[in-house]
Structures are given as C-alpha cells and as structure tokens.
Amino acid sequence: RKEVEQDPGPFNVPEGATVAFNCTYSNSASQSFFWYRQDCRKEPKLLMSVYSSGNEDGRFTAQLNRASQYISLLIRDSKLSDSATYLCAVNRGTGRRALTFGSGTRLQVQP
Amino acid sequence: NAGVTQTPKFQVLKTGQSMTLQCAQDMNHEYMSWYRQDPGMGLRLIHYSVGAGITDQGEVPNGYNVSRSTTEDFPLRLLSAAPSQTSVYFCASRLDRGIGNEQFFGPGTRLTVL
Numbered sequence: 001r002k003e004v005e006q007d008p009g010p011f012n013v014p015e016g017a018t019v020a021f022n023c024t025y026s027n028s029a030s031q032s033f034f035w036y037r038q039d040c041r042k043e044p045k046l047l048m049s050v051y052s053s054g055n056e057d058g059r060f061t062a063q064l065n066r067a068s069q070y071i072s073l074l075i076r077d078s079k080l081s082d083s084a085t086y087l088c089a090v091n092r093g094t095g096r097r098a099l100t101f102g103s104g105t106r107l108q109v110q111p
Numbered sequence: 112n113a114g115v116t117q118t119p120k121f122q123v124l125k126t127g128q129s130m131t132l133q134c135a136q137d138m139n140h141e142y143m144s145w146y147r148q149d150p151g152m153g154l155r156l157i158h159y160s161v162g163a164g165i166t167d168q169g170e171v172p173n174g175y176n177v178s179r180s181t182t183e184d185f186p187l188r189l190l191s192a193a194p195s196q197t198s199v200y201f202c203a204s205r206l207d208r209g210i211g212n213e214q215f216f217g218p219g220t221r222l223t224v225l
Contacts, residue, residue, distance in 0.1 A: 008151070032210040043201055043216035044154070087153070091210040096159060098144060098169060099203075099214055103153035 001026055004090050006102035014110055017078050021105045023088030024070045031093030033064055033071045038085045038104065047073075047086070078109045112137050117202050117217035124192040124224045132187040132220050134202030140215075141207045143185040144169070145177065147198040148219075154201065160185055161208055192224045 006023045013019045025033075033050035048055065050062040050071050061074040071088055085104040091097060118133045136143065144159035156169030160179040174196060176188040185204075189196060199221050205214040 004153075034214075043218050045216070046213050049211065049213075089214075093210045096156070096167065096169065097142075097161075097208045097210055098156050098159055100156075101146075101154040103151055 002102075003027060003100050004088060004102040006086075006088055006105045008103060008105060010106040010108050012108045012110060013078055015078055015080060017109075018074065018076045019078055019107060020072055020074045021086055021088075021107075022070050022072050023102050023105075024068075025088075025090045026069070027090070027092055028066075028069060029092060029094065030069075030090045032091040033062075034089040034091075034099070035060075035062055035071075035073050036087040036089055036101075038087055040084075044087055044101075075107075078107075080109050080111060083107055083109045114138065115202055115204050115215050115217035117200075117220050119220060120218065121221050122223070124189070124222065126193060126224060128192050130189050130192065132189070132200055132202075132222075134185045134187065134217060135183050136185075136202075136204040136215070136217075137183065138204065138206075138215070139182060140204035141182065142212075143179065143202065143204045144214075145175070145185070145187045146201045146203065147171065147196075148201060149198050157187065157200075189222075192222075194224045196222065197224045198222060 035047040036044040089099040145157040146154040158177040202217040205212040
C-alpha cells in the first residue's frame with residue numbers, strides 16, 4: 001500500500017461547480033499535511049497547508065480527519081484557471097522529515 | 112530572489128553516460144532534496160540534505176550521487192545513465208528540518224536516456 005494515495009481522476013467539472021478531492025495516508029504518526037498545485041509541465045507550488053482545525057483560503061477549504069487518516073480539498077465556484085493537478089503531501093515528522101507525495105488528482109474545469 | 116534554479120531544463124543522454132544536474136537556491140535554506148516524477152508514480156525522493164556537508168538517501172537513491180559543499184548548491188550526479196532514469200527531476204528546498212515549513216521547487220529538468 002502506498003503511503004499517500006489519491007484518486008488520479010480526471011475530475012471534469014463545469015465552471016462554477018464545487019469539487020472535492022480526498023487523499024488518504026497510511027502512517028498514523030504523520031504530523032503535517034499540505035496541498036500542492038501542479039500545472040502541466042511545471043513545478044509543484046504550495047496551495048495550502050492543512051491544519052487540524054481545518055483552514056480556508058478564499059474558494060479553497062482544506063480539512064484533516066486524523067481518525068480516518070485522510071485530508072480533503074474543497075474548491076468552490078470552480079474557475080477555468082483551477083485546471084491543474086493537485087498533489088497532497090504528508091510529513092511524518094520523524095527520520096528524514098521529507099515530504100511524501102501522492103500521485104496527484106487531475107482537475108479539468110470546462111466552460 | 113531567484114528561488115530554486117535548476118539547469119539544464121532538458122537533457123538527452125545515451126545509456127552509460129554520466130552527467131550532473133545542477134540545483135541552487137538563494138534563500139539560505141538548510142534543507143534541500145531531489146525528487147523524480149514519473150507518470151502515475153508521483154514525486155519520489157532520491158536524496159536529501161539537512162545542511163552543508165550532510166546528505167542522506169531517500170526512497171530511490173540507486174544510480175544517483177549527491178554532495179552539498181555549500182548551503183546554496185545541491186547537485187545530483189547520474190553515474191551511468193539507464194533508460195529507467197528517464198524522468199522529470201525536481202530540486203526542492205525549505206528553510207530547515209521543521210515539518211511545517213513551505214517547500215519550494217525548482218522548474219525541473221526533463222531527462223531522456225536512450
């Protein structure tokens with residue numbers, strides 16, 4: 001089982017729709033969580049960190065569910081410019097303290 | 112600040128050739144890492160460094176070497192290229208080992224091994 005798993009999609013949604021992605025992680029001791037956005041043939045860029053209490057940044061809301069070991073990303077009022085691949089990343093906080101990434105979920109917002 | 116820079120952007124090698132992928136950052140970050148990204152596999156950690164003079168292996172280190180003689184630079188060396196090393200390579204840096212710090216990525220090097 002992969003340490004971090006995501007549904008690869010693609011998720012095809014119309015402009016203005018609300019879409020949600022989940023990401024599951026296998027190590028219950030994981031300590032920090034992130035969502036990254038990656039545009040085609042570009043580097044990943046941090047979209048938002050995910051806090052225990054959940055956090056919101058404009059149209060984006062991230063949640064953490066430790067009991068079920070998943071994080072989620074909700075995008076409201078989707079824009080064409082939201083089309084990208086969304087990567088979740090987890091840091092166990094021990095050992096290497098490196099980020100472990102899921103393989104990404106592709107979102108295509110259609111006019 | 113230029114952030115994290117990588118050279119070259121593209122490279123084609125023949126099997127058995129060696130080369131060095133360059134990575135530099137100007138943010139005075141202690142923690143640097145190399146990932147490779149393959150379709151359906153996500154980003155996989157090759158090597159990482161927590162400071163000048165300190166490097167360690169990641170998840171997929173075989174066939175790669177690294178060194179960190181300065182805070183700014185973290186080159187990745189392919190010793191004898193193989194077709195299985197065809198991939199997109201990303202260098203990344205963050206302030207330190209703190210797990211909440213934002214990680215920044217370079218623009219990537221697209222490597223093809225024939």
